[in-house]
Amino acid sequence: MVDLIDWLVEQGYASTTQRNHVRAAARLGSWMVAEGLTLGNLDASRVVRMVGEDNARHPEHRSANENVSAVVRFLGETGHLRPEPEACAEDSPAEAFLAGWLRFLEEEQGQGVSWIYKARRLGRAFLALIEDPSGNLCWELVDVAMANDFLGRVVTGYSSSTAQSEAVLLRGLLAWSAANGLINEQVSLGILSPRRVRTGLPKGLTTGEVAALKGAVDLDCSTGRRDLAIIVMLSRLGIRAGEAAGLTLEDIDWREPSVRGVGKGGRVLVLPMPVDVGETLVDYLRVRRCDPAERSVFVRSLPPLQALHRTGVTEVVSKHARLAGLEGVYAHRLRHTAACQVLAGGGTIRQVQELLGHANLASSMTYARVDTESLRRLAPSWGRLP
Structure with a gap:
């Protein structure tokens, strides 16, 4: 005791x-x-x-x-508990197939943790449909109609972008199956693409809304300084919730000063650290309470005092947004906010790309639609069309 x-x-x-x-x-x-x-x-x-x-x-x-x-x-x-006997059973055919596909996505395609997580979830659901009572996979059950029927059920109720991602994943799983001689390669080509709904403009928070969000943080609370550091970092650097959750103490360079993060596809981003980000981080790290061996920057407030997960980072933002009266605000809105602030300050789309870590400039071009000052100069004056 x-x-x-x-x-x-x-x-x-x-x-x-x-x-x-x-x-x-x-x-x-x-x-x-x-x-x-x-x-x-x-x-x-x-x-x-x-x-x-x-x-x-x-x-x-x-x-x-x-x-x-x-x-x-x-x-x-503490070594007082007898270890569980090691399981000697081999992986089922479904688990073995799934492990091979996930390894391919990670090692050959360089996919990140988030994509691997989604692939594992979809793969298990699909393979469960063709697994017989003895654990074998019945690939003869797989055809275009069956696969599209599965996709239709999986994406029901989800957004257009999520449905598109699920379709890409299913197409990839079937292509991997065909490459291993399990099904006809035409099956993957027959997967339908969910209807793409044109999204509205990327919507960032106004300066007043960001101030209200930060003002909703109770700094006298045990987690207040951590939560403020998260909100300031996301709104100023535009990093994703998962990237914030993955930050370690070694990723902060106080001499530069800069913050190193790992984005989608393993891309390494080194972002300059603004003064307000550095100040809130210092205030938090002075009261950060965890095991000395824990190197994650943001840690849980309740035992075990380990790294805060991506969902925890999102919950920090959504919780204080509700307290500030801002409904429907999650971590990704702060990413949009950072991009919009760059353009509002006279920055370029190329600078938005560098800040957000987009591999392709086309991904950043959607923010061109919110750069109203630049677009206004391109519009002819009323009645002066040549």
Whole structure:
């Protein structure tokens, strides 16, 4: 128990939470006595079984029993828990195929983490349709009609851009299948393209809205300085939520000063660090609380004090946008805001491309439509057409 309490303090758990976990450890000890177990023959699966049995007998214990998971993590990290027996079963044909395709996307095509995540999700859903009860893949079931029917179900309710991405992924999966001799190559060519809906102008926040968003942050809160640093960085540098989540302490060069990030496709971006970004980062890093071995810049506020995920970064923006009365504002709106600020300050589309890290200038050209001052000079005066 003494070791557990020391560990809970090191992990940053609040005093109330520490007491709850200690009670959970005592409950675990009672189960072990009833089962005739010692730490030498206790493993995680046995704990899961005991928790399940207690929840079934006493549903009112369910909430308290959730605290046992932290105790099990402590036992595992400190070597008190017997390791689980290693699984000797080989990957199923579906998992083996999916692993090969994902490896191809990462190593041969250089796709990033976000694209790999989407590919894994779509691939598993598709392969589940052709997997028989014995685990084998029935490729003879795959034809153009079946694939398009699957695509239609997958994209229902999603935006035009998401539907386009899913179609590209499915086309790629089928092309990989054809390259491995599993299906006819004509199947991938028959995948329909979802209707592309022309999107509106990229919409950034006004100067007043950005100020309101930053003003909604409570700097007296334990996470306030972190959240402000995230908002300022995204709105000034135009980086994506995933890129902010992936920043490490080594990515910040205080002498330059600059910030190094990894964008889509593994492209490395080195962006100058404005004064306000540097100031908010310094204010946050002075109170940043985590394990000394954790090198991520932005970390969770609750144990385990590890790197904040991309969804956590997005939630920081959306939470304070709601507090500021700005509905429908997420992390990507701050990326648009940064691009629009460049143009409003007299910058060029090429500078927008460099800031956002677009591989192709065409991706940045959509912002030309919001550069009204430049467009106004191209429009002839009314009544003076030659």
